[in-house]
Amino acid sequence: MSRMAALLGKELADLRNNPAVFVPAIVTGAISIVMPFLIAIAVPYFSGERLADSSDFRIALEIYRDQPATRTLDPEGAIQALIFQQFLILLVLTPVAGAMSVAAYAVVGEKQARTLEPLLATPITTFELLAGKVLGRSFPASSSPPRALHSTWEASRCWPVPGSIARCSFRARC
Amino acid sequence: MAVQPALIASHLTRRFDARVAVDDVSLELAPGEIFALLGPNGAGKTTTLRMLAGLIKPSSGSVDVRGRIGFLTEAPGLWDRLTVERNLMVYARLHGLEDPARAVDEALDLFDIGGRKQDRAAQLSKGLKQRVALARTLLHRPDIVLLDEPTSGLDPESARDVRALILRLRSERRAVLISTHNLDEVERVADRVAVLRASLIALDTPAALRARLFGSRVLVRLARPAAPFADVLKRAFADVRTDDRTLSIALSDVERATPGIVRALVEAGADVVSVVADEAPLEEVYLRLLDPSPRSARAGHDEATRFAGAEHHEAKP
Numbered sequence A: 001m002s003r004m005a006a007l008l009g010k011e012l013a014d015l016r017n018n019p020a021v022f023v024p025a026i027v028t029g030a031i032s033i034v035m036p037f038l039i040a041i042a043v044p045y046f047s048g049e050r051l052a053d054s055s056d057f058r059i060a061l062e063i064y065r066d067q068p069a070t071r072t073l074d075p076e077g078a079i080q081a082l083i084f085q086q087f088l089i090l091l092v093l094t095p096v097a098g099a100m101s102v103a104a105y106a107v108v109g110e111k112q113a114r115t116l117e118p119l120l121a122t123p124i125t126t127f128e129l130l131a132g133k134v135l136g137r138s139f140p141a142s143s144s145p146p147r148a149l150h151s152t153w154e155a156s157r158c159w160p161v162p163g164s165i166a167r168c169s170f171r172a173r174c
Numbered sequence B: 001m002a003v004q005p006a007l008i009a010s011h012l013t014r015r016f017d018a019r020v021a022v023d024d025v026s027l028e029l030a031p032g033e034i035f036a037l038l039g040p041n042g043a044g045k046t047t048t049l050r051m052l053a054g055l056i057k058p059s060s061g062s063v064d065v066r067g068r069i070g071f072l073t074e075a076p077g078l079w080d081r082l083t084v085e086r087n088l089m090v091y092a093r094l095h096g097l098e099d100p101a102r103a104v105d106e107a108l109d110l111f112d113i114g115g116r117k118q119d120r121a122a123q124l125s126k127g128l129k130q131r132v133a134l135a136r137t138l139l140h141r142p143d144i145v146l147l148d149e150p151t152s153g154l155d156p157e158s159a160r161d162v163r164a165l166i167l168r169l170r171s172e173r174r175a176v177l178i179s180t181h182n183l184d185e186v187e188r189v190a191d192r193v194a195v196l197r198a199s200l201i202a203l204d205t206p207a208a209l210r211a212r213l214f215g216s217r218v219l220v221r222l223a224r225p226a227a228p229f230a231d232v233l234k235r236a237f238a239d240v241r242t243d244d245r246t247l248s249i250a251l252s253d254v255e256r257a258t259p260g261i262v263r264a265l266v267e268a269g270a271d272v273v274s275v276v277a278d279e280a281p282l283e284e285v286y287l288r289l290l291d292p293s294p295r296s297a298r299a300g301h302d303e304a305t306r307f308a309g310a311e312h313h314e315a316k317p
Helices: A002-016 A019-047 A055-065 A075-090 A093-106 A108-112 A116-120 A126-158 A165-173 B045-052 B084-094 B100-110 B126-138 B156-171 B183-189 B206-214 B227-234 B254-267 B282-290 B294-299
Strands: B007-016 B019-029 B034-038 B060-065 B069-072 B144-148 B175-179 B192-197 B199-204 B216-222 B239-243 B246-251 B272-278 B312-314
Touching (some): A002 A126, A002 B084, A019 A093, A093 A108, B007 B045, B019 B045, B019 B060, B019 B192, B019 B199, B034 B045, B034 B156, B045 B060, B045 B175, B084 B126, B100 B126, B126 B144, B156 B175, B156 B183, B192 B206, B199 B282, B206 B282, B216 B254, B227 B239, B227 B254, B246 B254
Parallel strands (some): B034 B192, B069 B144, B144 B175
Antiparallel strands (some): B007 B060, B216 B246, B216 B272, B239 B246, B239 B312
């Protein structure tokens, strides 16, 4: 157990000093947060055309106006809620992208850096090695969706536009 | 009472698919012994070390290890983004040391790298990385130390420090096995040598290998031309050669025979300037072992070349 903890500590220290492994997760998270604001708010604002007036969203509007979470919203707010909900699904990919990038380095990286052999020459067991690696690498990946959701919530609270974005995004998260 | 071996490898064989990397290698390593494993690239040295360290399983054969093993891999294998201290601390904990911080401090002091302990490994020179790797290897005070190319790529000063460390390990009664291409290094430190090319070609002390391949000779340099004094020695020794002021005598036991030679020469009126054992360099022993053909022999320790134009005095029947 102590050997696993030693390896886990090393993994976390290694990750802390290697922010590059978080880039895929950050990019995915950033896209899932920024894109709905662009599509639902910035584009209508600058083009002067409301989402509710677009024929592309007519069917979605009909569906969403019947949903409990969006029933009280005006048409523009309901479509904004739809867009935000769709992009929130993208947040699910954030841990996947993060996990893929860090997991790829986990053992293969050790092998490439030629740090695996000295490690294997210690009394560490295969289970301890893999457990330490998995725990060390899963921590940053699993922490990214809550962080992304929190960022979405904070961003939506600060965005002073019509359409009850804050309320909708909060409900969507629930 | 006979010393118990620290490590016994019996009939080790390792195959990678159809290729046999190591074939039926047996060796023993005694405490306080420095054992050198020599061989060309791809001879199976690293594979043998990896089997001895337990990193890979032999296809057949067994390894009996009686003590803790420290394995210095060919590459330093440090985590570049971590500090020197952190690198060692992780290993101290992996080895389950009681006081990891103290063990790390001692290792840092031992290798004189305490001043760089907060540097990231990536910032270190190759020599310093090797020192850190050695510190890591000895952190848990292993009884058996396996060193794969310990001085590879080091400057002469660092290589000398590593050799001094190896000798210190011997004085601490630790068993040391070195895999290396550096024959000079082996010459300086090794008690026994094994030459490997998939299977063991030879295993003995450097002196015994020399004697087996080239015989033992002693060179006696005189103040005057040596030819008149050759006759004095030919009465007792079968192979006496001269070259100007130097006598070369083939001996079966250099240590026992040399005082008598000197005594006989002095009594015959010779002024002896120097007496040295005429040993073939280990490189020539190694090359002869790997390629025992006449071409190799000519390229190697060739007495005819050394005594070019010399008169060869053969023993009388």
